[in-house]
Amino acid sequence: MISEFERATASTLVDGVATAEIADSWGTGGPAPNGGYLLALVTRALGRVSAHPHPMTVTAHYLRPAAPGPATITTEVIRSGRTLTSAQASLFQDGKERIRVLAGFGDLESLPDDVRTSAEPPVLPQVEDCFEAPDSFKRLVTLLGHADLRVDPATAGWAAGAPSGRGEMRSWFRLADGQEPDPCTLLFAVDALPPVAFEMGVQGWVPTLELTVHVRALPAPGWLRVVASTRNLAGGHLEEDVEIWDSKDRLVAQSRQLARVVGP
């Protein structure tokens, strides 16, 4: 039984070039598929040429919008070391490069289990007490058919037209078909929430220029908690930081993106 996420991020690799079909139901309301979904697709293809199994640091530059339909992903192994494979991929559609990805792959299972952290897991209300998007919204934001998001009501004011003004959003996350998370799921999850800028009262489009994700540990089965925050909206740009915590209270991913605020 193949999961929806595995099917939507699958590709066929021949001589280092992957061909894939970008699915049409992983959108956020506009014509372009979700950036995290695309990052998972590209990184999963790139992982197939890597000597190490797990993405540990992944940077994507979003050059042009991608669209549902056929895509070609070229891959390059830059260096294959003892503990890390460095590699690069480019996603093309209609002969134009849409996304470039630079990544380091390692083996998360082989890492020592020392932890010295001052990071505190977020406290959210129970899943059933959180905000689930209404069906009308799910029809628009099609990725919600695959990602089960339950947003802490204290950070969902924007959805009722009353943003809190604080630059934070917290949500439960799991794949809707029950598939347990793997590292590529985290690449999708860091970008699956609505732009945290909405909770600061920003409206309109917030396209991602650059997104970097560090996967710090293999996620345990169960719900993930996703915390998105922004501190500095300036010069028409903002950063969005995301942390993902797993069911064992471990910080499994950290990401930051630089986005541009466009309109309204």
Add this chain to the structure above:
Amino acid sequence: MISEFERATASTLVDGVATAEIADSWGTGGPAPNGGYLLALVTRALGRVSAHPHPMTVTAHYLRPAAPGPATITTEVIRSGRTLTSAQASLFQDGKERIRVLAGFGDLESLPDDVRTSAEPPVLPQVEDCFEAPDSFKRLVTLLGHADLRVDPATAGWAAGAPSGRGEMRSWFRLADGQEPDPCTLLFAVDALPPVAFEMGVQGWVPTLELTVHVRALPAPGWLRVVASTRNLAGGHLEEDVEIWDSKDRLVAQSRQLARVVGP
């Protein structure tokens, strides 16, 4: 009058390939030059093929150690758009790639001047009340001949063998020859402090795997304040976040790196 920093990051560009001389006095105690210095060198060369003047988002993967001496930097303009040029560079020495850089260049002077921020500028003691490395240390860490660092004594316990255990370091920064900061200076400054892990009691070597810098505004003349912090040391890796504030209390750069803890 050319500054030390300009001289050390200069290159000659012919047909998209830059040749440079990696200087031998920008080290941190080991044989390899400082990673931020190298990033500034590569990015400055890459900026010469870009249609836009300022690095806005720069990611470096450190593949192999570099060394003082001749280097070749290949460049590629990936896409030249209206507001952003996306470009890539590789630094080679002895035929081996040492660093790969993926960057977006824009025009920081053309950005709107809206600011909506919850980020607070750090409060440091006066420059003259901060900790300056003794001459014995400066002879070892040669970059201190070019970077005037004055560390908040509350975050310099490691230097006296008594780390605070908190993962934070705060410092004043300016180029020692009085040259005012530009965007490439910020790429150096985000990596010029000692590893913040030292203040958590970690000893040994903390090589950077990946470093991403967002330059958010042109820095005003004067001293910069650099705040480095880490929250999560786990699985033998840690992230190091750096913010740089200018003399006008603006957040001019944000960076994050993923580093491996080796030894002691």
